[in-house]
Amino acid sequence: MSLKRHTQLVRLTGLEKHSMQQSTVFKNNRSQVILLPRAIALPDDVERIDIVVAGKTRIISPAGASWNSWFDGENVSRALSG
Template identity: 40%
Template sequence: MINTQAGLFKTNQNQAIHMPKAVAFPESIKKVSVVAFGNTRIITPIDESWDECFDGPGISDDFMSAREQPGDQIREPL
């Protein structure tokens, strides 16, 4: 994972982002999806949003092996 900063600027009535080379999309990417959560923006290529994540290396065999999970709770039925 690369963590870097990018500059914002106005062009006409739009806001644009100057992507540093380290995090720039390939030239083949022409459109992106922008998801907004408050002040946070997540930018992903159209049609590739989760493909790379699921095709990635996955998780290690010891992922969450030390997790302390409490026992099941006995609850009154609804």
């Protein structure tokens, strides 16, 4: 199944225990810096990230973490696997 099809069908489970949090964005020269609160910080071993741009939205994930492995993960509805 293609990524486009997944994004149309995906139903997440297990996310109710996580709440959306806000943080601060500031400029450092010509770059932007985002402060992640400790509760939502990336794991200590993550040194590089991939960023997916969708309009004004940014999705940040550890570099090399493929979408296929995410869709195969436990937080995605099993209804997609059939």
